Amino acid sequence: MPNRPTQATLPDLLARLAQGERLATSRITTELERASPLMPAIVQALQPRLGRALVVGFTGPPGGGKSTLVNAYVTALRQQGKTVGIIAVDPSSPISGGAILGDRIRMTTTLADDGVFMRSLASGGHLGGLSPAAVRIIDAFDGAGKDVIVLETVGTGQNEIDVAEIADVRVVLSAPGLGDGIQAMKSGLLEIADVLVVNKSDRPGAEQTAQELASALTLRTTEPIPKVIKTSALDGTGVTELTAEIERIGKLTHARLPQSERRRRRARFLIARAAADIVAATIRDGSTKDGSSQDLQVLLDQVLNGTLAPDAAARTYLLNHMTKQPPD
Ligand SMILES: Nc1nc2c(ncn2[C@@H]2O[C@H](COP(=O)(O)OP(=O)(O)OP(=O)(O)O)[C@@H](O)[C@H]2O)c(=O)[nH]1
Numbered sequence: 347m348p349n350r351p352t353q354a355t356l357p358d359l360l361a362r363l364a365q366g367e368r369l370a371t372s373r374i375t376t377e378l379e380r381a382s383p384l385m386p387a388i389v390q391a392l393q394p395r396l397g398r399a400l401v402v403g404f405t406g407p408p409g410g411g412k413s414t415l416v417n418a419y420v421t422a423l424r425q426q427g428k429t430v431g432i433i434a435v436d437p438s439s440p441i442s443g444g445a446i447l448g449d450r451i452r453m454t455t456t457l458a459d460d461g462v463f464m465r466s467l468a469s470g471g472h473l474g475g476l477s478p479a480a481v482r483i484i485d486a487f488d489g490a491g492k493d494v495i496v497l498e499t500v501g502t503g504q505n506e507i508d509v510a511e512i513a514d515v516r517v518v519l520s521a522p523g524l525g526d527g528i529q530a531m532k533s534g535l536l537e538i539a540d541v542l543v544v545n546k547s548d549r550p551g552a553e554q555t556a557q558e559l560a561s562a563l564t565l566r567t568t569e570p571i572p573k574v575i576k577t578s579a580l581d582g583t584g585v586t587e588l589t590a591e592i593e594r595i596g597k598l599t600h601a602r603l604p605q606s607e608r609r610r611r612r613a614r615f616l617i618a619r620a621a622a623d624i625v626a627a628t629i630r631d632g633s634t635k636d637g638s639s640q641d642l643q644v645l646l647d648q649v650l651n652g653t654l655a656p657d658a659a660a661r662t663y664l665l666n667h668m669t670k671q672p673p674d
């Protein structure tokens with residue numbers, strides 16, 4: 347790789363990262379995103395700076411306007427003088443691919459504004475759910491001193507559960523005309539939301555969507571029941587209210603969870619994800635390798651003929667094998 351930082355330049359890069367300098371932020375972010383060999387040194391050096399940022403998750407169905415609303419929210423934050431890091435996971439529309447979002451941010455700030463930094467990444471290859479790379483990038487942005495880190499993910503079941511673990515404030519977005527959006531939402535998203543947004547409120551049906559959400563919320567098992575805020579990311583309606591509500595909840599979360607605990611949640615996520623990957627790889631390999639194959643065959647047969655549930659088979663397999671050194 348050209349210009350790949352060496353150990354020798356790392357202190358210099360880290361010093362520049364601490365100033366929020368764009369190139370250094372980009373380099374360090376890339377190192378953490380790829381879990382490069384420099385990662386341990388970087389994370390150790392960043393320790394004293396980590397855990398300060400407010401991490402805000404925006405999740406919802408494809409095309410609901412997440413990127414556009416994030417853009418409006420970020421603009422509001424910049425007007426308050428706050429610095430921002432944006433992580434867009436698996437953007438499916440061109441707008442979130444960076445170009446248009448970048449342009450819009452540039453319209454309200456300037457090209458020289460180091461106050462907003464964005465990274466898009468694909469979630470691929472990790473059993474669905476949030477990419478561990480996204481969580482490592484949070485550390486890079488946190489280390490760069492960003493006040494707020496926004497994580498945009500498409501709500502896909504596992505994603506939202508992951509976001510719930512990682513984010514300090516969970517914004518769940520819906521929009522009128524998304525068909526069975528509310529139905530799908532009832533499952534997991536309504537449970538994890540700290541704020542519910544009905545975006546595209548400039549369109550017909552927004553009030554009805556908001557009412558459906560409000561009534562679905564009455565089934566929620568956890569308190570407090572979140573606010574439903576109607577926004578239009580296009581004309582800015584509701585963005586001030588949303589920004590204030592995120593800040594209010596963020597303050598409560600930060601007061602409730604100490605810095606160390608917020609960081610621990612990220613570490614727990616990374617370990618859990620790594621563990622899942624190791625277990626999945628071990629079970630897949632187990633069917634082809636000697637030694638572990640026999641009892642796996644028995645478990646496979648039992649699951650196939652219905653005498654054992656898959657989760658019970660998984661527990662048995664783990665008990666038998668996970669005390670051994672897992673494969674790399
Ligand atoms: N009318 C209206 N259109 C909007 C609003 N917000 C976003 N849109 C439009 O909706 C489309 C999708 O917006 P995005 O911001 O890319 O949506 P997204 O949820 O980020 O999409 P993915 O990242 O692909 O899942 C774009 O054409 C936007 O211009 C809004 O408040 N009102």
Ligand SMILES: [Mg+2]
Nearest residue numbers: 412413437442
């Ligand atoms: Mg998007």
